[in-house]
Amino acid sequence: MSGERHWPTLDDVRALDAADTLGTCRDRFALPDGVIYLDGNSLGALPRASAARIAQTVTREWGGDLIASWNKHGWIDAPARLGARIAPLIGAAADEVIVADSTSANLFKLIVAACQARPGRSMILTEPGNFPTDLYIAQGVATTLPGRQVSAAADIVAAIDGDTAVVVLTHVHYKTGAMRDMHAITAAAHAAGALMLWDLSHSVGAVEVDLEGCGADLAVGCGYKYLNGGPGAPAFLYVARALHGTLASPMTGWMGHAAPFDFGDDYAPADGMKRFLCGTPPIIGMAALDAGLDTFDSVAMADVVAKSRALSELLIAGIDARCPGLTMASPRDAAMRGSHVSVAHPNAWEICQALIARGVIGDFRAPDVLRLGLTPLYTRFEDVWQAVEIIADVLARETWRDPAYAVRAAVT
């Protein structure tokens, strides 16, 4: 395919940046000079306002008002307040989303809740190669609940049957960037009487998601990727309103109680999404996530989606035209792709390290994938163009062969 696609000039891509309706959003981030950051799908960049926002929570609220801050500064309502801010990004109503715990913990809560809502069915259905935590949590649920098992099927729709309790799928695949048809798969799950749980970790804030429109039952997602909430940011979960009151969380902590400050001995679930809270919310992390969500102020998701596609089309054109030796591992059809582009190469790890040394930050996923994330709020067309030129140079001159790049780090 090399050379088939048109590769624009630097002036061409600068014109695209000049015309970009989201161009000024980049000023909302404190990106280091000399770095082309293509890893916002793993850890979103630091918003400029985050440090002051966290400092305010720590110094003024925690330091000045101490425990009164739970009421005075609305700390206690932060999970629901932030959930309501995420809701419009995923096509949900404000009261259908809450921020809590990690994506992994939220998967546990919702897979158990779904299994218990489908008592006669044994199967938790997912796909091989799903993000490991989704598989591991499903396996953990199966060993915890009697009579449940996990099935991983490549053809999900064909595998859904009358024994399926819940289908657990990631909307945008972490490794390939492939995007699933949410409407079709949700409809197939429902036709068989199963519940549908979507992991939106690689979708929220980057691609179009319409949970209500496709009738999805359940969803979870990360706060630290495209939502820019900072490392280990609290995650979110969604339960369709029709299921509020029916589903119960297996993690029956006091913050999910109907009246936590009555301090009664017996658990009684709160109404609505609050029952999916467990322990005390991490307020400093919530403050950082709040600042991350501010980066979406006055931004139309349609513009984000359009720019994500345009950036990834440019990147794919550049890889085709300038980077022989890399194999496209993401769908070429933009409608079937999320906001990162993955390429395969036997030495993807070394290439990734050589790129980082040149200021192009992507990441590596074993065994052979280099991921390049496109974050519409701060990635410029020029960044993609420059990144392609640097990748082409690293490949042409084989600088990745430097033995220093062979050393594997703990986090890839």
Ligand SMILES: Cc1ncc(COP(=O)(O)O)c(C=O)c1O
């Ligand atoms: C699809 C998906 N789910 C879940 C997670 C992470 O979950 P947690 O925040 O619990 O580590 C990731 C992280 O990359 C992911 O890609």
